[in-house]
Amino acid sequence: MSEFVEKATEEKKKRPKTVRKVEPIRSKKVIRETLEALSQDRSRIGERRYLLFASGIYLGRRVGDLLKLKVGDVKGMKNLAIVEEKTGKSMSMAINETLQEIYRERLRDRDPAEPLFASSRANRITGRFNAIDKRTALRDIKEVARIARLPADYRIGTHTMRKTFGYWYYKTFGDMATLMKMFNHSKAEITLIYIGITDDQLRMAFRKTKDLYDD
Numbered sequence: 001m002s003e004f005v006e007k008a009t010e011e012k013k014k015r016p017k018t019v020r021k022v023e024p025i026r027s028k029k030v031i032r033e034t035l036e037a038l039s040q041d042r043s044r045i046g047e048r049r050y051l052l053f054a055s056g057i058y059l060g061r062r063v064g065d066l067l068k069l070k071v072g073d074v075k076g077m078k079n080l081a082i083v084e085e086k087t088g089k090s091m092s093m094a095i096n097e098t099l100q101e102i103y104r105e106r107l108r109d110r111d112p113a114e115p116l117f118a119s120s121r122a123n124r125i126t127g128r129f130n131a132i133d134k135r136t137a138l139r140d141i142k143e144v145a146r147i148a149r150l151p152a153d154y155r156i157g158t159h160t161m162r163k164t165f166g167y168w169y170y171k172t173f174g175d176m177a178t179l180m181k182m183f184n185h186s187k188a189e190i191t192l193i194y195i196g197i198t199d200d201q202l203r204m205a206f207r208k209t210k211d212l213y214d215d
Contacts, residue, residue, distance in 0.1 A: 023155045024163035024196045025148070031057065031164065034148040045120050048132070049140045051106060052117050056161025058099040060169070060182060062086060063137050063158035072112030074103050087184055134158060166195035 025031055038050040055066055055074075064085040074080060074095060081092045095103070115131035122129050132140075138158050145156045162183075169179055176188050185191045192198045 021155060021199075022157035022159045022163065023199075024160060024167035025057075025150070026167065026196070026200075028168070030148055030150070031168075034144060037147050038144065044118075045140075047106060048117050048120075049144060051102070052137065052140055053144050053161060054099060054102050055116070057164050058096055059093065060162050060165030061091075062162060063134060067115075067117055067131050067134065067137060069116040070112065071107055071110045071114045071116050074099075074116065075107045075110065075112055076104070084184070089184060091184075093182075163195050166191065167197070170195060170197060 025034075035050070035054060038046065038053055041047070041050065052066065055061075055069075056063070059066070059080070061082065062085065065082050068082070068085070077095060078100065079092065079094055081090065083090050114129060117132050117137070118129035119132050119136070141156060141158055141160060145154065145160075150156060166179055166183060169182075170176065170191075176191065179195075180186075180188060180191050183191060183194070185194070189198075
């Protein structure tokens with residue numbers, strides 16, 4: 001490798017990486033229409049996407065924690081207890097009535113031992129359906145974005161559901177203290193940045209600058 005190429009490679013390594021921050025869905029209308037559209041697809045994959053999106057926006061958990069769930073963890077249940085994959089902390093929460101109804105309708109004939117979010121094909125050796133991985137979950141969420149008709153440049157990812165939950169919880173109730181506990185955040189500033197409220201405030205501030213130099 002030439003000295004020029006080596007120098008260029010080192011300079012590239014030093015450059016800060018561009019981070020495309022995942023955003024919440026900021027429209028209740030879009031959320032309602034997306035849930036309705038997803039509910040119409042009764043294929044195995046369609047059912048999974050519907051359950052994943054509904055679970056994500058109503059439970060506000062990281063996708064890694066959702067993917068560990070079994071049908072029996074939520075079927076006929078009013079409460080859910082998990083141990084967070086990232087922090088190792090135990091979290092106990094109520095399953096709200098809307099999500100209870102979705103589970104009641106969609107899990108009626110499902111085996112409690114099955115993964116809640118199962119692959120579309122059975123394992124060749126065991127004949128069982130394994131839980132999907134995070135990569136498959138991301139593909140599912142990107143398909144949800146297509147169904148929701150979000151703009152092509154909308155920054156969506158597996159954290160979108162959790163951020164959507166936090167965004168609308170805060171916008172609806174204004175209860176930052178409880179939301180911080182839900183997310184295990186130590187500072188309100190972290191939560192505001194995470195759920196996109198800080199971005200909203202900055203955008204609003206920049207819009208005001210149109211009159212900045214008027215008399």
